[in-house]
Each structure stands twice: as C-alpha cells, then as structure tokens.
Amino acid sequence: MEPGLQQAPQLHTEIISWFTANARDLPWRRPECSPWGVFVSEIMLQQTPVVRVLPVWEQWMKRWPEPSALAAEPSGEAVRAWGRLGYPRRALRLHAAATAMTDRFGGSVPATREELLTLPGVGTYTAAAVASFAFGRRETVVDTNIRRVHARALSGKALPAPALNAAEMRLAAALLPGDDAASVAWNASVMELGALVCTARSPKCAACPVRERCAWLAAGEPAPEYVPKGQAWAGTDRQVRGALMAVLRYARGPVPRKTLLGPADLVTAAPGNSARDAADAAAGTEAAALAKLRALQAPAEQLERALAGLLADKLAEENDAGLQLPA
Numbered sequence: 001m002e003p004g005l006q007q008a009p010q011l012h013t014e015i016i017s018w019f020t021a022n023a024r025d026l027p028w029r030r031p032e033c034s035p036w037g038v039f040v041s042e043i044m045l046q047q048t049p050v051v052r053v054l055p056v057w058e059q060w061m062k063r064w065p066e067p068s069a070l071a072a073e074p075s076g077e078a079v080r081a082w083g084r085l086g087y088p089r090r091a092l093r094l095h096a097a098a099t100a101m102t103d104r105f106g107g108s109v110p111a112t113r114e115e116l117l118t119l120p121g122v123g124t125y126t127a128a129a130v131a132s133f134a135f136g137r138r139e140t141v142v143d144t145n146i147r148r149v150h151a152r153a154l155s156g157k158a159l160p161a162p163a164l165n166a167a168e169m170r171l172a173a174a175l176l177p178g179d180d181a182a183s184v185a186w187n188a189s190v191m192e193l194g195a196l197v198c199t200a201r202s203p204k205c206a207a208c209p210v211r212e213r214c215a216w217l218a219a220g221e222p223a224p225e226y227v228p229k230g231q232a233w234a235g236t237d238r239q240v241r242g243a244l245m246a247v248l249r250y251a252r253g254p255v256p257r258k259t260l261l262g263p264a265d266l267v268t269a270a271p272g273n274s275a276r277d278a279a280d281a282a283a284g285t286e287a288a289a290l291a292k293l294r295a296l297q298a299p300a301e302q303l304e305r306a307l308a309g310l311l312a313d314k315l316a317e318e319n320d321a322g323l324q325l326p327a
C-alpha cells in the first residue's frame with residue numbers, strides 16, 4: 001500500500017474544499033449541462049486545452065444540442081465544425097458515437113460505463129469520465145492531470161510512468177471515496193488541481209492544499225526518472241495534415257488535387273474557382289488556408305503522404321471534381 005493512502009480522508013477533504021473555492025466555471029460543469037454536453041466536452045478536451053475548446057463547444061452545442069441533431073448531418077459537417085481543435089479524427093468519432101446513440105440508445109447518452117464503452121471511439125477514460133461527471137456514478141477516472149497529482153502527492157515521483165499501468169489504476173481505485181457524490185467531486189477536484197496547480201512543468205506548491213502531505217515535496221523534489229517526449233509539430237506530417245484540412249474546411253466545394261498540392265501560383269488560378277477565391281481572399285478563408293499550406297514548403301512526397309493519410313482516415317474524400325470533407 002502507498003504510505004500516503006492512510007491520509008486519503010484528509011486528502012479528500014483538502015482537495016475537494018480547494019476545488020469548491022477555486023474551480024473554473026466551465027459550462028460542461030454546470031448542473032444544467034446535459035449528458036451530451038459533458039460527452040462532447042470530454043472528447044474535445046482529450047488532447048486540446050480548455051481555452052481552445054470553449055468556443056467550439058459552445059457553437060457545437062448550439063448547433064447540435066442533441067446527439068440526433070449531429071447524427072442527421074454528414075460527418076463532414078462535424079469535421080468542419082471541429083475547426084482547429086486538432087486530431088480531427090475525434091470529430092468523426094463524435095459523429096459515429098452520436099449515430100450509435102441515436103440508433104441504439106433512443107437518442108440519449110447511455111449512463112453506464114459498460115454501455116458507454118460500446119460506443120465507437122469511447123475508451124476507458126471517456127466512459128468512466130462521462131459516467132462520473134454526467135451521471136454521478138462512482139467510477140475511477142484517471143487522466144494525465146490526475147496521474148501527475150497521484151504520482152507526486154502519493155508516490156513521491158516527479159512524473160507518472162510514461163504509460164498508464166496497473167499499479168496506478170489500483171492506487172486511483174483505492175483513493176476513490178466510497179460515496180457516489182464524493183467520488184465525483186474527488187475526480188473533478190484532482191483533475192482541476194493537476195490542471196491549475198500541480199502542473200507538468202512548474203507546480204505551484206506554495207498554493208497547493210496538500211503541500212504538507214505531498215510525498216514528492218517530502219522527498220526533496222527528486223528529478224523525473226525520464227525525459228518526457230516533446231510533441232514535435234513544425235515540419236511534421238501532422239502539421240501538413242492540419243494545413244490540408246484547413247483548406248478543405250474553408251472550401252465551399254471540391255478542391256482540385258492540383259490546387260491542393262500544386263505550386264503557389266495555383267492558389268488563385270484553380271480552374272472554375274476564381275469567383276470563390278476572390279471571395280475567400282476577402283474573407284481570409286480558403287485562399288488564406290492555401291497560402292498557409294504553401295508557406296510550409298512541404299516536399300511533394302510529404303504532401304502526398306499527408307493527403308493519403310486523410311483519405312485513409314476518411315477525413316477527406318475524393319471524386320472527379322477534387323477533394324472535400326466527407327459527405
């Protein structure tokens with residue numbers, strides 16, 4: 001047993017009290033937020049910070065307040081509305097999940113972890129988080145922020161293991177309060193503490209409600225046991241895929257392959273697109289996205305590879321007229 005586990009009741013009280021006083025007021029945390037709103041937020045927040053998710057979530061919920069509303073539209077509309085949140089396959093998964101909810105769950109988000117796990121693209125974390133935050137069920141929720149707080153406060157390590165392991169899950173399960181409502185509050189509180197105070201690069205220990213009990217501080221702040229891999233972006237296929245997707249999102253029709261992958265002088269010379277390009281240039285949309293794509297100066301083979309990846313992932317489709325978001 002982790003020595004810190006004996007202090008679990010105190011940790012619960014201190015971290016939940018801190019959360020009550022300091023939590024951010026986020027729309028998906030408000031009592032009036034629907035389970036669908038929570039579900040959408042969980043998918044969007046997986047790899048994107050809150051500040052970028054907020055405006056997209058608001059627009060998404062206005063346009064598709066129910067899963068059936070999203071399921072009624074082509075998946076390409078979900079990809080378009082995803083905007084610049086990154087990892088756009090999540091938009092396709094959200095659309096597929098909304099379709100499954102409509103077909104199999106009467107248009108509602110299912111309430112149990114087991115049912116949530118049957119939805120396309122829903123893994124262990126999302127199922128537990130939605131069951132906890134949307135339905136008040138007692139589930140062990142473990143995300144990056146929670147893992148980091150557990151690693152430091154309980155295990156005395158600067159960082160959690162590179163990948164989630166069984167020992168961490170056992171520790172998280174042992175820490176979970178027995179009462180349903182307290183377990184939900186605990187999940188949300190530890191996650192928020194990790195996001196705001198016990199951050200990856202510069203934990204604000206002076207402002208931490210559990211600094212007196214923190215095993216990492218008590219151990220003299222030992223250094224990490226490994227160097228976390230940075231997420232390279234510039235020059236990667238991911239960057240090129242993002243730039244290609246931006247063009248397709250802004251386009252109001254198929255974009256000829258030659259325009260998408262061709263040299264810079266084709267930006268405004270695509271056959272049949274001149275009126276549209278002029279409008280776009282004024283609005284800073286498709287033409288601007290094409291200009292950004294050109295500015296990357298990606299080699300032809302990288303452009304081809306990135307586009308092939310988008311087609312394989314069904315984030316784009318191609319017909320005689322060119323490339324577009326999925327219909």
Ligand code: SF4
Nearest residue numbers: 198203205208211214
């Ligand atoms: S005292 Fe510092 S390292 Fe320990 S849990 Fe709090 S913020 Fe994290």
